[in-house]
Amino acid sequence: DAGVTQSPTHLIKTRGQQVTLRCSPKSGHDTVSWYQQALGQGPQFIFQYYEEEERQRGNFPDRFSGHQFPNYSSELNVNALLLGDSALYLCASSLEPTSGKQFFGPGTRLTVL
Amino acid sequence: QQQVKQSPQSLIVQKGGISIINCAYENTAFDYFPWYQQFPGKGPALLIAIRPDVSEKKEGRFTISFNKSAKQFSLHIMDSQPGDSATYFCAASIRYNTDKLIFGTGTRLQVFP
Numbered sequence: 001d002a003g004v005t006q007s008p009t010h011l012i013k014t015r016g017q018q019v020t021l022r023c024s025p026k027s028g029h030d031t032v033s034w035y036q037q038a039l040g041q042g043p044q045f046i047f048q049y050y051e052e053e054e055r056q057r058g059n060f061p062d063r064f065s066g067h068q069f070p071n072y073s074s075e076l077n078v079n080a081l082l083l084g085d086s087a088l089y090l091c092a093s094s095l096e097p098t099s100g101k102q103f104f105g106p107g108t109r110l111t112v113l
Numbered sequence: 114q115q116q117v118k119q120s121p122q123s124l125i126v127q128k129g130g131i132s133i134i135n136c137a138y139e140n141t142a143f144d145y146f147p148w149y150q151q152f153p154g155k156g157p158a159l160l161i162a163i164r165p166d167v168s169e170k171k172e173g174r175f176t177i178s179f180n181k182s183a184k185q186f187s188l189h190i191m192d193s194q195p196g197d198s199a200t201y202f203c204a205a206s207i208r209y210n211t212d213k214l215i216f217g218t219g220t221r222l223q224v225f226p
Contacts (some may be wrong), residue, residue: 004156033212041118042202042216043157056213090156097212100145104156 002027004093004105012111014082021108025093031055032074033102034066035090043090049074050097056073078110086112117205126224132190134220136203139184143205147214148177148188151200160201161188193224195217 005024013019025032031050037041045058049068063079072093078085088109092102118137126132136146147162163170163177163186170177176189190197200221204214 031212035214040219042204042218043214044216045213048212058213092156092212096214100147100162100206100212101159102212102214104149104158106154106156 004091004103005107006089006091006105008108009106010109010111012113014113015081015083017081017112018077018079019081019110021078021091021110023074023091023105024074024094024108025072025091026075028104029093029095029103030072031094031097032068032072033092033094034076035092035104036060037088037090037107039087046076048097055094055097081112083112086110117203117215117217119203119220121220122218123221124223126193126222128193128195128224128226130193130224131226132188132197132222134188134194134201134222135204136184136187136217137183137185138205140205140207141184142207143215145206146177146179146186147204148175148218149202149204150217151202154174156209157202190222193222195224195226198222 008075032047034046037043047057048055052068065077068074088107091105094102148160151157161172174191174214179186200219203217
């Protein structure tokens with residue numbers, strides 16, 4: 001049984017560009033959450049998707065947007081990249097939005113130059 | 114009010130010793146407190162979690178102690194092993210919103226033989 005998978009593993013972009021990160025949830029999971037983890041910090045909640053809709057959102061600007069597809073996979077899009085967006089982006093999936101048990105993927109390391 | 118404060122930032126323990134990591138919170142609405150373990154290059158993995166209706170929860174060598182009045186909780190790792198060397202994060206969330214986790218800043222644990 002595959003766990004949460006994310007692609008790509010690493011990504012290098014320049015300021016002002018746009019990026020799309022992808023996540024496939026653990027088999028049977030229908031809820032996907034995205035977190036940003038800066039170096040040496042704990043993950044910070046970006047938003048959560050359930051039933052193809054953004055269910056809740058953390059304190060991130062509108063440059064961060066997402067999407068969930070009918071097969072429960074998800075994308076995170078970041079527009080107008082800033083140097084401060086450099087971080088590990090983690091996807092987590094769960095059986096339902098309030099299950100309390102999130103399974104994290106290995107993350108995508110984004111570097112903005 | 115949304116913060117979770119974690120200490121120490123780093124911890125060095127000898128094999129067989131007890132590792133103790135502490136967290137404190139302010140938001141009294143928090144009522145789900147998980148601990149995550151993260152190895153380099155991997156996403157966080159759920160270790161153990163507690164709700165405030167109990168003061169202690171034990172799973173193998175890992176124990177959470179919870180003090181509701183002091184708004185503090187801690188992770189104890191008994192008989193620490195070199196394989197426990199990782200970064201540990203405490204987190205908190207609000208009932209019926211358990212997928213929006215607020216993480217601490219992490220503790221890097223090193224266990225030496």
